[in-house]
Every structure is written in C-alpha cells, then in structure tokens.
Amino acid sequence: MPSPVTIPVARTRDIGIMAHIDAGKTTTTERILYYTGVSHRMGEVHDGAAVMDYLPQEQERGITITSAATSCEWREHQINVIDTPGHVDFTVEVERSLRVLDGAIAVFDAVAGVEPQSETVWRQADRYSVPRIAFVNKLDRVGATLERTVDMMRERLGARPLVCQLPIGHEGDFSGVVDLLTFERITWRDAQGVEVQREPLESSDPLYADAEVAREALAEAVAELDDGVMAQFLEDGAAALDAETLRGAMRRATLSGDGVVVLCGSALRNKGVQPLLDAVVDYLPSPLDVPPIETALVKGEGTVERVADRDGPLLALAFKVVTDPHRGRLVFLRVYSGVLKVKQRLQNSTRDRKERVGKLLRLHANKTAEVEVAGPGDIVAAVGFKWTSTGDTLVAGDDDVQVVLAGMEIPAPVIYQTIEARAAADEGPLREALERVCGEDPSFGVREDTETGQLLIGGQGELHLEVVVDRLRREQKLEARVGRPQVAYRETCSSTATRELIYEREIGGKAQFAQVGLTLSPAERGAGISVDADEFPAVPPEMVQAALEGARDALGRGPLLGYPVLDVRARLTQLGHREGASTDASFRAAATMAASEALSEADPVVLEPIMEVEVVVPDNFTGNVHADLSTRRGRVLGMEPRDAVQTIRAEVPLAEMVGYATALRSTTQGRASYSMQFANYAAVPATTQKTLVERGH
Numbered sequence: 001m002p003s004p005v006t007i008p009v010a011r012t013r014d015i016g017i018m019a020h021i022d023a024g025k026t027t028t029t030e031r032i033l034y035y036t037g038v039s040h041r042m043g044e045v046h047d048g049a050a051v052m053d054y055l056p057q058e059q060e061r062g063i064t065i066t067s068a069a070t071s072c073e074w075r076e077h078q079i080n081v082i083d084t085p086g087h088v089d090f091t092v093e094v095e096r097s098l099r100v101l102d103g104a105i106a107v108f109d110a111v112a113g114v115e116p117q118s119e120t121v122w123r124q125a126d127r128y129s130v131p132r133i134a135f136v137n138k139l140d141r142v143g144a145t146l147e148r149t150v151d152m153m154r155e156r157l158g159a160r161p162l163v164c165q166l167p168i169g170h171e172g173d174f175s176g177v178v179d180l181l182t183f184e185r186i187t188w189r190d191a192q193g194v195e196v197q198r199e200p201l202e203s204s205d206p207l208y209a210d211a212e213v214a215r216e217a218l219a220e221a222v223a224e225l226d227d228g229v230m231a232q233f234l235e236d237g238a239a240a241l242d243a244e245t246l247r248g249a250m251r252r253a254t255l256s257g258d259g260v261v262v263l264c265g266s267a268l269r270n271k272g273v274q275p276l277l278d279a280v281v282d283y284l285p286s287p288l289d290v291p292p293i294e295t296a297l298v299k300g301e302g303t304v305e306r307v308a309d310r311d312g313p314l315l316a317l318a319f320k321v322v323t324d325p326h327r328g329r330l331v332f333l334r335v336y337s338g339v340l341k342v343k344q345r346l347q348n349s350t351r352d353r354k355e356r357v358g359k360l361l362r363l364h365a366n367k368t369a370e371v372e373v374a375g376p377g378d379i380v381a382a383v384g385f386k387w388t389s390t391g392d393t394l395v396a397g398d399d400d401v402q403v404v405l406a407g408m409e410i411p412a413p414v415i416y417q418t419i420e421a422r423a424a425a426d427e428g429p430l431r432e433a434l435e436r437v438c439g440e441d442p443s444f445g446v447r448e449d450t451e452t453g454q455l456l457i458g459g460q461g462e463l464h465l466e467v468v469v470d471r472l473r474r475e476q477k478l479e480a481r482v483g484r485p486q487v488a489y490r491e492t493c494s495s496t497a498t499r500e501l502i503y504e505r506e507i508g509g510k511a512q513f514a515q516v517g518l519t520l521s522p523a524e525r526g527a528g529i530s531v532d533a534d535e536f537p538a539v540p541p542e543m544v545q546a547a548l549e550g551a552r553d554a555l556g557r558g559p560l561l562g563y564p565v566l567d568v569r570a571r572l573t574q575l576g577h578r579e580g581a582s583t584d585a586s587f588r589a590a591a592t593m594a595a596s597e598a599l600s601e602a603d604p605v606v607l608e609p610i611m612e613v614e615v616v617v618p619d620n621f622t623g624n625v626h627a628d629l630s631t632r633r634g635r636v637l638g639m640e641p642r643d644a645v646q647t648i649r650a651e652v653p654l655a656e657m658v659g660y661a662t663a664l665r666s667t668t669q670g671r672a673s674y675s676m677q678f679a680n681y682a683a684v685p686a687t688t689q690k691t692l693v694e695r696g697h
Contacts, residue, residue: 106122132284465482
C-alpha cells in the first residue's frame with residue numbers, strides 16, 4: 001500500500017463508524033477491511049476474533065472499548081477508518097474521534113432502530129458538524145424494517161433521510177438491495193459476499209412498483225434540498241433525473257449537513273458493504289471539501305484559518321495517547337495542513353513545549369507500518385513525544401505564527417471507587433500506572449480523599465472502572481482492591497446570601513488587609529458557575545482579579561460534602577483596599593472566605609447525577625422491570641412496543657443504578673438488556689441529603 005503522502009488529498013476520506021452498542025459497527029468495519037484487501041479473513045465479534053477489537057477485554061466482552069484506527073483503499077481512494085465504541089462508558093473515545101474526522105457512517109440496528117447511544121453520538125457529530133451517511137444494518141433479523149428506522153431518524157434525530165436503496169427480501173429471506181439511483185438489483189453470488197452482481201431491475205420484477213415509488217420519494221426529497229434539482233424535477237418529473245444528477249445533489253446535501261444518505265444491508269451476512277464503500281467515496285468529504293479549520297493565535301488576539309494544503313504551514317492535532325509496551329507513548333495525530341516528517345522538530349503550541357518526531361506509524365488496529373511523511377488528512381501515530389496529551393496542537397518548530405486549535409469537551413467522572421494495592425511494594429507502581437491511564441483517557445480521573453487519604457479512581461460508569469482495573473492486572477501485573485462504586489455528587493445553593501468580610505492579619509511582620517462584599521445566588525440548572533464583579537475604579541485591577549479567583553476557588557468545594565459546586569452566580573459588590581497593606585493574596589483569601597461563608601448560608605443542597613435509562617425487555621417481564629425501576633426512585637418516561645419486547649425509557653438516579661446489571665438479569669431470567677447515559681443533575685430528596693451528610697458520604 002502506498003505511503004499516505006502519495007495519495008492526493010482530494011482522494012482521502014477520514015471517516016468514523018459510530019452507533020449504539022451492538023448495532024454492528026465493528027462487524028461492518030471488519031467487512032470493509034476484508035473487501036478492501038487489508039484483511040485476508042473476516043474476524044467476528046462474537047468469536048472474539050475481530051481485528052479492530054484487539055484488547056483482551058474487547059474480545060472477551062464482544063464490545064469496542066478503544067477507538068481503533070486503520071487505513072484501506074477503495075476505488076483509488078484512501079479511507080482512514082476509526083471504529084468507535086458504542087457503550088456510553090467510553091463516550092470520550094467517540095468524542096475525540098469525531099474531533100478529527102471529516103465524515104462518519106452511522107450504523108443502525110434495523111430491529112431496534114434509533115437507540116439512546118445512537119442519539120448521543122449523533123448529537124456529538126452535530127456539535128462538530130461532521131457530515132454522515134447512514135447504514136441500516138441487520139436487515140436479515142426477525143422484526144427488521146427499513147421504514148421504521150428511517151421514521152425514527154426523522155423523529156428522534158431531526159434528520160432528513162435520503163433513502164437510496166430498498167431491501168430485496170424480508171428478514172430471513174433478505175438477499176440484496178435495489179439501487180434506486182441506477183434501478184439495479186444488487187446481489188451477492190457467494191457466501192463471503194465478494195462477488196457483487198448488478199442486474200437491471202426489470203418491469204416484471206415484483207419490486208419494480210415499490211422501487212418506482214421509492215425513487216420518486218428520493219427525487220422529491222433531494223429536490224427539496226437542491227434548487228437546481230427542484231427546477232428540473234418540477235419541469236420534467238423524477239424520471240428525468242439521472243443517477244449522476246441525483247448523486248451530485250446528494251453529495252452537496254451531505255456535505256452541507258442538510259441530508260443523510262441512507263443505505264441498508266447485513267454486514268454479518270456479507271451483504272451491502274461494497275455499496276457502502278462506494279457511498280463513502282461518493283458522498284463523504286475529502287479534507288478539501290470541509291471548511292478551513294479555524295485556529296487561535298497563541299500571542300495576541302484573533303484567529304487564523306488553515307486549509308488542507310501540503311505547501312501550507314504544518315498544523316496537527318493530538319487526539320489520543322496510548323502506551324505501547326515496545327515503543328512507549330504513541331500519540332495519535334490528525335494532520336490538517338502542511339507535511340509532517342520523521343526527525344522533524346515541532347512546537348506543542350498548547351503547552352509551549354518542544355517535541356521531536358522519532359518515528360511515524362501508519363495504523364492498522366494494533367499493527368503498524370513505519371512511514372517517512374504524512375500530509376493533510378492523514379491519521380498517524382508519532383513516537384518520541386514527551387509532553388503532548390489529548391487535545392494538544394502541534395505546529396512546525398520554526399513557524400513564526402504559532403496557533404492553537406480548540407480543545408475537546410471531556411465529560412467529568414460521574415462515579416468513583418476506592419483503590420489500593422494488595423502489596424505495599426505495589427503502591428508506587430499503582431500510582432504511576434494510574435497516572436499513565438489518565439494520560440491516555442482524559443475522562444478517567446484519580447484523586448486522593450483529603451480526609452481518609454484513600455486513593456479514588458473516577459470514570460463514566462462501572463464498566464469503565466472495571467476495564468481500567470482489569471487492564472492494570474493484565475498489562476501491568478498489578479493486583480488491586482477496589483471498593484463499592486461511589487457517585488460523584490455536586491452541590492449548589494437554593495437561596496440568595498450576602499456576606500461582607502474584612503480580612504485583617506499580620507503575616508511575617510507585614511500587615512494584610514482586604515474588604516470584600518459578595519452576593520451568592522442560585523442559577524438555572526445547567527448554567528454552571530459565573531463569578532463577576534461590579535466596577536471598582538479605585539481598586540487595582542490585579543486585586544479585583546485576585547478576588548474573582550478567590551471566589552471561584554471557594555466554589556470548588558461545597559459546604560456539605562466537599563463536592564464541586566454547580567449552577568451558582570457569585571458577584572463581588574464591595575471591595576475596599578488599604579494602601580501598603582492590601583495585596584493580591586489578601587484579596588484572594590478574603591474572597592475565598594466570604595464565598596465559602598455565603599455558600600453555607602445560602603441553603604446548600606446536594607445534586608446527584610440522573611441517568612437516562614432504556615431497558616429492552618420481553619413482554620412478560622415488563623411488570624417486574626417497571627416495579628424495580630420504581631424502587632430505585634426511577635421516573636418512567638414512556639414505553640414502546642417492539643414485536644415481542646417492550647422498550648422502557650426512564651430517568652433514574654445513578655446512585656440507584658449501581659449493580660443494576662445483576663438485578664436485571666435475576667428479575668428477567670437474563671432476557672433483558674439495558675443502556676444508560678448521563679442526563680442531568682438534580683437535587684436529592686431531603687431525607688437522602690440528611691443521610692449523606694450524616695455519614696459524610
């Protein structure tokens with residue numbers, strides 16, 4: 001396979017595959033690798049043999065935990081693929097992948113339709129304006145329907161689907177698809193799905209009438225998004241719109257984000273993957289098709305745009321860091337402009353640090369191949385970096401204009417566990433290993449409890465923490481004891497309080513003075529923290545700034561349980577200083593004390609994370625699940641029948657969901673499944689708050 005830099009930028013595609021857990025993302029990726037010649041056998045998730053699920057935990061659990069990267073070629077285009085996790089505990093892997101991708105394939109289960117994590121990743125893609133196409137998978141399963149999934153895309157995602165295929169056959173009889181652009185039947189002659197057969201759809205075919213209706217609907221949907229097609233559609237009708245005209249308009253709609261091309265198939269049965277690859281080339285953008293990326297100047301104000309040009313200044317983003325047992329730290333990079341070379345000296349403009357490229361590696365899951373250069377659109381791993389972390393910007397060391405890219409939204413941990421080494425000799429290595437995990441996974445956190453001295457690890461869910469502990473055991477040979485999961489609460493205030501404080505001390509024989517007046521009030525839920533001040537022209541600006549910082553520092557620890565404070569407004573209403581005695585430090589200390597005291601007087605309350613839970617359960621166990629959710633302080637939002645199962649959507653406090661997987665298995669004889677994702681923070685009931693405060697949590 002040629003070096004990345006030999007592929008023209010216009011023929012490069014950087015795509016991700018995203019969806020809800022178990023929709024078939026990894027299976028689809030495995031088929032892509034097989035049909036493009038990267039793999040010589042098809043790995044199966046259910047056999048624990050998927051190429052892209054290379055961690056032992058992924059192979060045992062049959063899920064994707066880390067986003068794996070690979071490259072392949074199709075129709076003389078290079079396609080860089082990232083297979084992302086579907087489990088909500090690993091949502092940061094999706095977040096950082098979408099940050100560097102130009103396009104995405106959203107995979108949907110044709111039976112389940114649009115599921116909760118499908119919505120989450122769709123919103124993440126919206127946030128980064130990532131154009132996407134949809135692949136409705138598993139059409140061979142009982143209860144599978146294309147129409148229902150497309151309807152759910154409209155209702156739940158607000159998408160405008162452009163359905164360009166119809167399935168041939170129903171459920172177990174599914175055998176291929178009808179291409180509505182070319183009016184061809186696409187079937188596969190062999191069980192491996194290698195030989196694609198295209199035949200004209202004859203008027204005598206039972207599907208012909210349905211295909212005519214579907215093509216008319218496609219032409220109308222495309223015309224609504226494209227003025228040129230609309231004029232031709234109104235004048236000559238759908239029949240006059242040839243495949244190239246529709247394809248061009250569908251590409252424009254995809255790139256603008258106005259439309260989503262929908263294809264269908266069954267990756268496990270080796271049907272529908274080659275047309276999906278064609279769609280990646282036809283509809284998803286190259287680095288040249290996306291808008292210039294905006295960067296901020298490191299020195300001074302203003303922004304600078306960078307385009308995908310090999311002759312331009314180097315700009316790359318580090319989106320992932322992993323520790324390789326043989327090569328050490330591997331930093332995954334997306335190159336946006338310029339050319340990255342081995343031995344090149346770089347500047348980490350985010351951290352103001354120098355770096356040097358030791359080696360560049362082209363990625364294929366856990367296998368690599370060394371390359372000398374990488375250009376715009378390439379995704380590579382660099383060896384030899386010392387300081388670079390997730391979200392950092394890298395530019396050429398000799399570039400006069402230092403710029404930095406916007407970082408990524410990393411979710412804070414919502415659940416914690418105590419952890420301790422089984423042997424005293426392992427205490428140091430355990431802390432070092434946990435620090436390495438923090439460097440690799442920004443959604444994972446480690447902190448020490450100031451009261452008990454215990455070490456706490458935090459993550460996005462029980463599975464997240466379980467996998468980290470398992471990796472410590474397997475990769476670092478470190479055995480650790482972990483405690484029961486603890487919820488990451490937050491605190492806020494429920495009333496307004498005003499506090500005036502005069503800080504007058506003598507420190508080291510020098511007088512210290514500051515006078516601070518502060519008002520604290522509750523903000524609407526989700527507003528976060530705002531700290532501002534009235535105008536104080538008589539007070540030096542650096543002292544005002546110190547007071548603002550002191551007030552903000554005080555909100556890092558609530559008065560009830562010591563958790564961070566949310567949704568509070570603080571305003572400095574009074575500042576008084578004394579010449580020769582007032583300093584930045586005195587104002588910082590005074591504001592910290594005033595804010596802490598005001599917070600204690602403003603009727604503080606404890607907030608708990610609320611999770612959006614979806615349970616898929618057979619009809620005869622619905623009552624059991626409903627009753628169990630009620631005992632967990634759950635609020636059922638609705639129920640939706642799907643063949644012989646019910647889908648229950650509810651909001652439940654995270655504290656009540658600890659150990660839910662085991663309880664659900666026992667109440668449904670192992671026949672139900674569930675998924676959950678963070679929804680919001682809400683005040684705990686008064687009795688619960690009293691219990692939490694009494695035991696100090």
